[in-house]
Amino acid sequence: MSVRRLAEDQFQPAAFAFNDENAAWADKTIQKYPEGRQQSAVIPLLMRAQEQDGWVTRAAIEKVADMLDMAYIRVLEVATFYTQFQLAPVGTRAHIQVCGTTPCMLRGSEGLMSVCKSKIHHHPFERNAEGTLSWEEVECLGACVNAPMVMIGKDTYEDLTPERLGEIIDTFEAGNGASITPGPQIDRHFSSPEGGPTSLTDEEPKKKASAKKVVAEAATAKVDAAPVPPSEAARPKSTDAETNAALKTPATAPKAAAKNVKAVEEQAAADAGKPSLSDKNRPAGIEKPATPDDLKLISGVGPKIEGTLHELGIFTFAQVAGWKKAEREWVDGYLNFKGRIERDDWVKQAKALAKGGEAEYIKVFGKKPR
Numbered sequence: 001m002s003v004r005r006l007a008e009d010q011f012q013p014a015a016f017a018f019n020d021e022n023a024a025w026a027d028k029t030i031q032k033y034p035e036g037r038q039q040s041a042v043i044p045l046l047m048r049a050q051e052q053d054g055w056v057t058r059a060a061i062e063k064v065a066d067m068l069d070m071a072y073i074r075v076l077e078v079a080t081f082y083t084q085f086q087l088a089p090v091g092t093r094a095h096i097q098v099c100g101t102t103p104c105m106l107r108g109s110e111g112l113m114s115v116c117k118s119k120i121h122h123h124p125f126e127r128n129a130e131g132t133l134s135w136e137e138v139e140c141l142g143a144c145v146n147a148p149m150v151m152i153g154k155d156t157y158e159d160l161t162p163e164r165l166g167e168i169i170d171t172f173e174a175g176n177g178a179s180i181t182p183g184p185q186i187d188r189h190f191s192s193p194e195g196g197p198t199s200l201t202d203e204e205p206k207k208k209a210s211a212k213k214v215v216a217e218a219a220t221a222k223v224d225a226a227p228v229p230p231s232e233a234a235r236p237k238s239t240d241a242e243t244n245a246a247l248k249t250p251a252t253a254p255k256a257a258a259k260n261v262k263a264v265e266e267q268a269a270a271d272a273g274k275p276s277l278s279d280k281n282r283p284a285g286i287e288k289p290a291t292p293d294d295l296k297l298i299s300g301v302g303p304k305i306e307g308t309l310h311e312l313g314i315f316t317f318a319q320v321a322g323w324k325k326a327e328r329e330w331v332d333g334y335l336n337f338k339g340r341i342e343r344d345d346w347v348k349q350a351k352a353l354a355k356g357g358e359a360e361y362i363k364v365f366g367k368k369p370r
C-alpha cells in the first residue's frame with residue numbers, strides 16, 4: 001500500500017469554500033443523518049469537495065471537519081485512507097486510473113500504463129506539461145470481466161487495447177471526453193460475451209416452454225385417464241372426429257381448458273408438497289364481502305399471506321375462528337407454515353378480533369394486534 005500524504009505546501013490553497021450549489025447540497029446531506037451522527041457525512045462531503053476542485057486540499061479537509069464538528073486529524077485519516085481521494089492536483093481534463101490487479105494485468109494493463117507513460121508522464125501522479133492529464137495505477141475497480149480497463153472520473157472504459165486508450169486520452173486532452181461512450185470499447189453489451197450472447201439464446205426459452213408443455217400434457221393425461229362417471233360411461237362412445245368437433249364447439253372448449261388448467265394447478269401444488277385444493281379438509285370459502293376483515297391484524301398474516309387467504313375464499317375473522325384442527329393443518333400445509341398457525345394461535349386471535357376488534361384483542365392478549 002502506498003504512503004498517502006497531503007500535497008506539498010506550495011500546492012495548497014489558503015482556503016476552501018463550497019460554491020452555493022454544493023453548500024446547499026452539503027447542508028441537505030448532513031441533515032440525512034440522525035442527530036449526533038452528522039460525522040457520517042464525511043465521505044460524501046470530501047468527495048463533493050474533490051469534484052469541485054479536482055482534488056482534496058488541506059483547506060477542504062479542515063472545512064469539512066469544521067462543518068461536521070470533527071477534529072482535523074479524523075478527517076485527514078479518512079482522506080488519506082481511501083484511495084479515491086486525490087491528495088494532490090491531478091489533470092484538469094482527465095485523471096486516468098489504470099487497474100493493475102491480476103485479471104487486468106494478465107489481459108494487458110501493463111501496455112495501458114506504457115501508453116500513459118508515453119502520452120502523459122513517466123511517473124504516476126505527475127501531470128503532463130499542460131497540467132491537463134495525469135494517471136495512476138489502482139487496485140481492482142470491479143470490472144474484471146471486461147479487463148483491462150481504466151476509470152476516468154466516475155466512468156469506466158473497458159476491454160481496452162493500448163491503441164484505444166491512446167485515442168481516449170487524445171479525446172480527453174482535446175476537451176471532448178464526453179463524446180466517448182463509457183463501458184466496453186468492443187462489440188460487447190455490458191458484461192455479455194463478446195460478439196453477442198452465447199447462452200440464454202432463443203433455444204433456452206423454447207426448452208423451458210416445452211418442459212412446461214410436458215407437465216401440462218401429463219396433467220391432462222391424468223385427467224383423461226380418471227374413471228369415467230357412470231352417467232358418461234353409459235353414453236355411446238364418440239368417434240375421434242366427433243370428439244374433435246365437440247372440443248371445437250364454443251360451449252365445451254372453455255370447459256375442457258378450465259379443467260386442464262385446474263389439473264395443472266393441482267399438479268403444480270402437489271409438486272410443491274402442498275395439500276390438494278380439492279381436499280376435504282380445505283376450509284370452506286365464501287364470496288368476497290363488501291368489507292372484508294383486515295386479516296393482517298392476525299399475527300403471522302402479512303399482505304402476501306392475506307392475498308393467498310383471499311384466493312382461498314377466506315375473508316373474515318369469523319371464518320378463521322371456526323377452523324377445526326384438520327382445517328388448520330390443511331391451511332398450514334398450503335402456506336408451508338410448518339406449524340405456525342398453531343404456534344401463533346390464529347384461532348384465538350381471530351376469535352378475539354371477531355368478537356370485539358382491536359379492543360377485545362388487547363383485552364385478551366395485553367397488546368395491540370400487529
Ligand code: FES
Pocket residue numbers: 099100101102103104105139140141142143144145147148149
Ligand atoms: S482486476 Fe481490473 S477491474 Fe478487477
